[in-house]
Amino acid sequence: MRETLVLNASFEPLAAVSLRRAVVLVLQDKAVVEQAHPALRVRAAAVDLPLPRVIRLCRYVRVPFRRRAPWSRRGVLVRDRHACAYCGRRATTVDHVVPRSRGGGDTWLNTVASCAEDNRRKANRTPEEAGMRLLRAPFEPTPADALVLGLGAAAGAGLPDWLARSA
Incomplete structure (x- = not known):
């Protein structure tokens, strides 16, 4: 739709x-x-x-101020445009930079999109321990960015025409 x-x-x-x-x-x-x-x-x-x-x-329309965009697995994949943060191939999973077992949590700054192969290879280690380098650092999108990126993801692969032209 x-x-x-x-x-x-x-x-x-x-x-x-x-x-x-x-x-x-x-x-x-x-x-x-x-x-x-x-x-x-x-x-x-x-x-x-x-x-x-x-x-x-x-x-x-007056809108209540929202400080942060809510974190979600789908949001991380959309933010990183479904590209693996380690190799650049198509990402299907979310990887925790600092593993959850070591105190890392589900936050924008601790999660990146990852392909299943790199996610398994990194396992329960930090990227430095696994000898892997992040191609780009994770960031926290603003609520407006999250809305526009989410809309682009809902429209199909990539950004919608009206957004791609303005970028």
Whole structure:
């Protein structure tokens, strides 16, 4: 199912909604289409609307401040774009840089995407002990980054067209 990114009136990302919900918001004049699919349209008896990819709310919505994006295995894979942090191949698992048995936990800064082979090879050791080097350091995405990356993952492999063009 297609999802549409909803921006606040200040252009900050708020959420991802279904295409149906996005069309309803636009028809109720609560949102405007910021970016639409170039060839597809939504048509009805009295409606002819471009298929929205990104909509912006007409009124500012106050959102409670969220300091951190919640950690998840899927989030780590999306953050690292399904690329192994050790060899660069397709990642299918999440590896703990400092193993959980040694006090490492499920945090953004302690987990990286990994292929199953490298995850087994590293086992219950740190990368230094296993003689493995991280290609890139883990980082904690902002809540807005996590939302946009998650939306890109839901759209299929890689980032959606509207995000890839702006990057």
